[in-house]
Amino acid sequence: MDAQRRESGQEMAAAALLRRCAGGDAAAFRTLYEEQAPRLYGLALRMTRQPALAADALHDAFLQVWQQAARFDPARGPAEAWLTGLLRYRAIDLLRRREREQPGYEPPDAPDDGPDPFEQLRAAGDSAALSRCLATLEEAQQRLLRLAYVDGLSQSQLAAKLAAPLGTVKSWTRRALLALRQCLEP
């Protein structure tokens, strides 16, 4: 349970630090960066597979944090999820731009996830519900969500990777998301 307590402590800290950032507190911004940057850079690196692109995504996302901290509304969701969102949107923008500029660019394959790719989720306190619900999905749907969220694949890259037509991928995605929502909020 220690891990869980540490997580919720960090979450509270992130929310408080964001509030201070909104007030222009540079020391709070620095602390927030130190606490959150490794997690977010790791994600950016996994999504982009390029240290330079990942560094750009991290920089841009934190610049947004500093400029728009006041937009964070704790009533809507956790601070860490908001931060993750900023980083991912930025990384996705950079990825789609690279796709446009280098059509046919094939990102190197993601590291092999092993037989149980969601193992890490079960260990973590706040993600037990999500991992339980993911387990109710078909394997192809689980893979699709992982490739999109963690590897940053676009719809057309997903279609290529899963060897399925674009429309099919889109409806799989939507069904997976609906099933997930239903399971998380019955």
Place this chain on the structure above:
Amino acid sequence: MSGPSPDAGPDTGEERDLLAAEYVLGTLDAAAAASLAVQAREDPDLAAAIAAWEARLSPLARLAPPVEPPPGVWDRLEASAGLRPAEVVRPAARAPAPRRRFWQEAAPWRWATAAGFAVAAVLLVVLLTRPPSGPHGAAALLPTSGTGGFLAETGPGGSLQLSAVRPFAVPQGKDLELWALPPGATQPVSLGVVPHAAQRLAVAHPTVRLTAATQLMVSLEPRGGSPTGKPTGPVLFAGTLED
């Protein structure tokens, strides 16, 4: 104003929630995603739906192990967020600061050129030797690559004067346009197109307050200026207003 997305059609709650989910997952195409992000600013229900999906899916981020970012990222951030104590003028050291704010397409800064340093030195002298001018500010706009430079000075009533340090060869069919980005703003505001012949621009009544730390930049635009109201071409010169 609905975006270019064909997906944004049926405005049912369910459809919108699914769009929010796809947006968070990252599978919307770029145009649909941008359009949804804009809509969410005006629509608290949509913003709440997006936040709820961010919360639902964010545990997936744990699948990527943490990695210590390179120290350069924080240095860049300190500069671009304006956290460094204001130093009066150290153009060569300060200039790369505003990198990657929104002109990511601009060519990388190339400081190694002797010409770049020469212009920086000229601007430094100009800035240091100008007469004390009360509350007015100045900025050296240094080249993002290549040579040349502009000097910007604010005057009474918030006016601004921009002049080229040496004539800049504007490509055929193009114009230079001056932009201001006040601290905290996310979108630059045009201050006008720089006349070809004179390469000077006087802005009597800028549409934004040109406070210290405002970033100024000159971009290359189609003849007559940006058709979109935002910089569309590369930023060729950039600098920060200092008091």
